[in-house]
């Protein structure tokens with residue numbers, strides 16, 4: 180299908196040993212200038228296979244504050260007070276109030292703790308209350324309506340409660356005179372941005388909802404939600420008290436969905452045209468323990484009935500972003516779901532043996548599938564309709580677990596078989612994905628994960644060219660990334676990714692699906708005890724206010740939005756190479772022998788054609804620090820027009836990157852190009868990814 184003849188220059192071949200000695204850089208430069216020009220042969224009349232329509236998708240889980248403090252629109256951190264059993268973390272007291280967690284007066288069995296506020300010292304001039312600063316800030320924008328809600332009950336306190344959005348103007352260690360419209364709390368000066376009042380608080384749990392609308396303000400994230408009392412409620416020696424649960428604040432969301440998603444992140448994803456979404460993990464589907472798995476039945480229905488659980492990535496998830504929210508996310512972006520079901524293994528080596536003990540978990544998976552695709556006459560389809568989505572979703576792929584090769588009990592083969600048989604018996608059309616090697620059944624797909632350095636990604640960039648075909652099992656590269664750069668990958672990462680994507684696209688008869696991981700990272704606090712990042716090198720970064728795509732994001736967007744529907748046969752000559760000296764690996768704390776140096780290509784490419792328009796997409800990746808002339812020869816094509824288009828992502832250095840401060844430093848540029856034809860030579864810039872779009876007549 181694709182053959183590539185790597186050569187090093189004649190000089191390099193003769194003087195290769197010089198690479199080992201000081202001065203190798205000078206040699207490398209000299210060697211490059213004498214290299215014969217690489218030639219790419221595109222055999223336009225030889226279609227090797229169809230490009231898989233599902234090749235480019237997304238993978239997601241709760242990691243790096245992906246939903247909580249990320250995609251999920253909720254702006255209040257620890258809204259259910261369950262993030263820490265001992266303290267109301269991320270909440271502070273306003274004025275001379277006192278707050279504490281209380282398990283004696285729960286809202287319900289799911290949200291079985293509440294925040295108690297003693298209002299006894301409240302007065303008109305010195306309100307007491309509770310305040311929350313969100314996930315590293317609460318973003319407020321001008322002339323915008325925010326939906327606030329909370330459950331409350333009072334004892335000896337009947338209200339009113341004032342709900343405000345306040346902007347933290349400054350902090351002060353001395354007393355500040357109060358200018359009009361500015362309140363002074365000890366230690367800081369805040370300005371009220373929007374406010375509304377709940378006049379009366381019931382003695383029983385009740386939900387209160389309000390709209391807070393901002394005026395002509397500067398956008399900022401240095402804000403808080405404050406709920407405060409100006410009356411003590413105290414009657415003789417009875418203290419006024421008020422209990423809170425599920426204190427929530429939502430901005431406008433994507434497609435205006437209630438309980439919906441953050442628009443800027445959805446927009447970044449929409450622009451990638453992803454074909455599918457693999458969810459809910461990753462490690463998140465497994466949990467650290469069986470009790471902490473993604474127990475989908477506890478993530479549906481009214482959010483106040485969802486208990487939440489601890490993510491294996493070390494923080495609390497309210498599960499406000501639950502199964503239906505994943506599915507609606509798919510619907511909003513026209514992606515098909517790839518549903519990973521819990522398969523009886525959790526990360527701390529807890530597992531359930533195949534057999535009757537596993538039956539209830541298999542049934543949970545069947546119920547989950549029914550929730551997704553059953554009509555309203557089925558039990559779980561009816562539940563979905565009750566939850567607000569009468570129409571069944573489309574589902575073609577179900578994944579059994581995640582990375583089950585880590586299960587040291589070696590029980591996966593048996594567990595997989597039990598899930599596979601039960602699912603196929605009820606839903607014969609569903610494609611079943613295995614996450615570790617199995618022998619007793621033939622999975623429809625095998626999920627392979629690759630986290631690599633740039634060099635390793637490039638060294639493996641022909642890995643699927645020679646993988647035997649013929650078996651039933653296709654490949655789903657369900658997690659992959661070139662892990663260079665943090666918190667988000669830099670240009671070196673994007674170059675490794677592009678080399679790898681050329682490989683997957685060229686082989687997409689076999690690799691029918693792929694998804695980069697992780698997708699998201701909140702970059703607000705990268706290190707320290709309350710770090711927002713658990714995994715470095717993530718595709719998209721954000722803080723409370725803004726977001727950005729990494730160079731890898733742009734590389735992927737280029738690939739997923741520029742390809743044909745058929746793969747063309749290719750060949751090459753004189754592909755330049757570099758020598759990679761892989762580092763020694765450690766196994767069980769012991770350093771292994773250093774692997775032998777390897778010759779790795781430094782130019783990567785693949786070609787596809789759109790059968791309707793005849794447009795040929797030629798992707799070329801130059802990882803070198805110098806521009807690279809390449810001769811491109813088409814055979815078997817109708818004439819190639821002289822004018823075409825090039826989309827180019829490039830950088831001055833492999834370390835160049837995007838960030839929250841410089842979100843668009845590295846972005847693709849589209850330009851018209853001339854001088855194309857059946858045989859032409861083009862210079863590809865240093866550190867560049869180019870997609871040439873060639874019109875054929």
Ligand code: AHR
Pocket residue numbers: 240242460461462463581582658696697714
């Ligand atoms: O993507 C981060 C983690 O890497 C995933 O949760 C897990 O599947 C893999 O080990």
